[in-house]
Amino acid sequence: MVQVQAVDMENGSKRSTSAYSEEYDDDGRPRRTGSMWTASAHVITAVIGSGVLSLAWSIAQMGWIAGPITLIFFAFVTYYTSLLLADCYRSPDPITGKRNYTYMDAVKANLGSTQQWLCAFTQYTNLWATAVGYTVTASTSMVAIKRSNCFHSNGDNSPCYISNNPYMITFGVFQIIFSQIPDFHRMWWLSIIAAVMSLSYSSIGLGLGIGKAFESGHSHGSIGGIGIGHGSDDVSGATKVWQVFQALGNIAFAYSFSSILIEIQDTVKNPPAENKTMKRATLIGVSTTTFFYMTIGCVGYAAFGNNAPGNLLTGFGFYNPYWLINFANACIVVHLVGAYQVFSQPIFAVVESWIGKRWPRSRFIHNTHVMNMAFFGRLHMNLFRLVWRTAFVLTTTLFAMLFPFFNDIVGLIGAYGFWPLTVYFPVAMYINQQNIRRWSTKWVWLQILSLVSLLVSIVAALGSVEGIYQDLKHYTPFKTKY
Template sequence: MVHRDDNCQTVLQIPIEPSKNAHAHPDEEYDDDGHPRRIGNLWTASAHIITAVIGSGVLSLAWSFAQMGWIAGPVVLAFFAIVTYWTSLFLINCYRHPDPVYGKRNYIYMDAVRANLGPVQVWLCGFVQYTNLWATAIGYTITASTSMVAVKRSNCFHSREGDEKCEFSNNLFMAIFGLIEIIFSQIPNFHRMWWLSIVAAIMSLCYASIGLGLGIQRAIENGSIPVNHFGIDTSGGLDQLSRMTKVWQILQALGNIAFAYSYSAVLIEIQDTLKNPPSEKITMKRATLIGVSITTFFYMTIGCVGYAAFGNSAPGNLLTGFGFFNPYWLIDFANICIFVHLVGAYQVFCQPLFALVENWVERLWPDSRFIHKNYVLTIPTIGALQMNLFRSVWRSLFVTMTTLVAALLPFFNAIVGLIGAYGFWPLTVYFPISMYINQQRIKPWSLKWILLQILSITCFLVSMAAGIGSMKGIFEALKHYTPFETRY
């Protein structure tokens, strides 16, 4: 029997039965499965979702809208929002099995796939999910360093009054971000990091609001709004693109928008933090509605306002486009908010991956003191944390490796697009729809089955196209890039 203590977020085996101790103290220390009592609620779950969803993807939306124009941009964004919300409801019903209210808990995404689809697809799900989580951590490292470089360049420009060229490498800021993540990675699991998600969610709303406000101000100052309904022109003029280049950039923009909604990979793990009663299913559906609604509002307004402010020259990272304008201190504050937010978002996406490796190692070497010995460390505002030597060493090595890879591939839009394309279809669409079909016993070739399969195939084609466009962007960027030396 595999138990879960304060060091262990998840297990990969079938959930254990309630222990006698759990029945002896059902309202004090343990839940119905014998695990430490969950304390999450609607607001902590909403904070986790907002932290996971509003990430670096929001900064690329103005650029994405510039590629697609006023018609396709909002339509594509609305499509991704609706699909993400709808399939999230399917996934929420998979937390418990077979009954979505009283069944046994599935602690991680792979458990839900195992319970509903059998063992064959579990390995595919695990590979896609955890490589996607790692890739997202790489993307967040790139974004955080890009934001801090923007602060450095802005202050350099204003202090020197534009007389000298201000260029900086983002390697130093990647290293700083990595050191901070090594510290926060010592938080044992999701249950102990609710406060970090709340801080990160507040930061995300701050910089999104600042970007929105600055975009409105610049659009008003311009005196006119770009009216090209189909994005960057290919017929001639200053902003001319070749038709083929425009196609590649549109495909990359699809990946950017997909990345902006890449939260399904951690949905089950977030749901596992919720207390019961009320049912986790009810709370999570409300939290998903709140989280997706808030993020979609910001996404739509920032995408439209950013495009209105910059037109066809919209930057890949919206806030870097305001870098040399006043009030520059407000733009600096927004970029600092991005950095702080991504510290928390990094942990939201990495905690499931940490738990997977640690559970596997604990089962392999059940008698190792290096792996199992815990030391209590009391931290103000956080409380007592049980430190573990293996956890400290492995998580530090993971963050170091992730930071190194990010330093080798600092291409914001292309990397963001590739990550979004890679994870969107399997984790947000394919597995939730397949599990829903299995749960509802929908007959093959019935109308409902056909419609669901059409949706899945459509999203697959979109993901493939976005992935191809993003890979093209990476190849183009590599032609002008020297590892560890390129400056911005």
């Protein structure tokens, strides 16, 4: 019987076990138990996030033709490159090769150390920025609940201005608690809850949009979206261009999950082969989200026309039934609690792995303390994990309080991560792994896809930076109310 060394991740010790043990996988790590359904839940939790709420606004910038086409473009690119990335979980062979536990490991195995460090910088800053964006979005939904109750009590025309800051702090406190979940493998239940919440608020937004779209007396949008001119709904030519660019970033953000695909795939059991399971999970996740994105974006645009709010459920295009809108925003908050963790766990893992190897004998870093708590049972607490993850949450919360601009932050994050993480690295790794000949038809097609995606990322980033610049003209840190 083949023997392997299994590493005890809690104290760093090693012990011998059978490669075919029921407890351990072929690499000596605890046996993975994830399935197509848990992986799909992770994907849906990661993809259907706050980005769905800005899609009506995004389509309003481009109109009935360009808007849906752009959504389909991003869906196709994300799905196609995710299939390429799923084959990179094992190297050099996608079925029998050595496991790559993280996105960064896959890049190193296929493209070398230099590209690995470029990937690490891009991936982890993008994940950190996504955590900032989710903090902004969650607080916006909590403020929306408070404002909705205020409008219900005082009338729809009441100012009801409320600061985001206390709600960002509240969200941060919850994240400090949930961040103590040790790793991806033990948070499948949180992803399932978050996925249910995302489908719930998306369905509510869709239903409210359909109801409003059938009301008489308002515009249902136009072929070209927001016009250029001097009408009440028109904007200048420069503003139109910047907003279209920003809309591209918002849609890119709505589809961003490639940066954690390998980490999700590392939770999946074998057999069947992990890449086959992940490809099915990706198909379920992307097709489900595209259906919701297309319907919510288009219905939202039909409901509000060129006046579509930047956030469908917090822009107060809907006032009643206020309890249903409040419930939808509560679902957003619960979903983002889980989504924040899905995007933060890869950062937690890489930092803790590096620190653990750097100081292998530190009791502060490696020792785990068992605590018996009522209702929760035995909890395993690590002091280093508590301090480091708390510090991480504090930085994201503070940055969110400094830049609480929903649409612009969402667009910038989407633009920053789309080309390198969703397109460039998966394409480059696939070409290397499959030994695709330069200037062959497939090689040329993949290079064109990468180039077009790069241009999209550049213009989307420019539009979002312009939006942040305009917002800062009217914003006072920690004091502005919404």
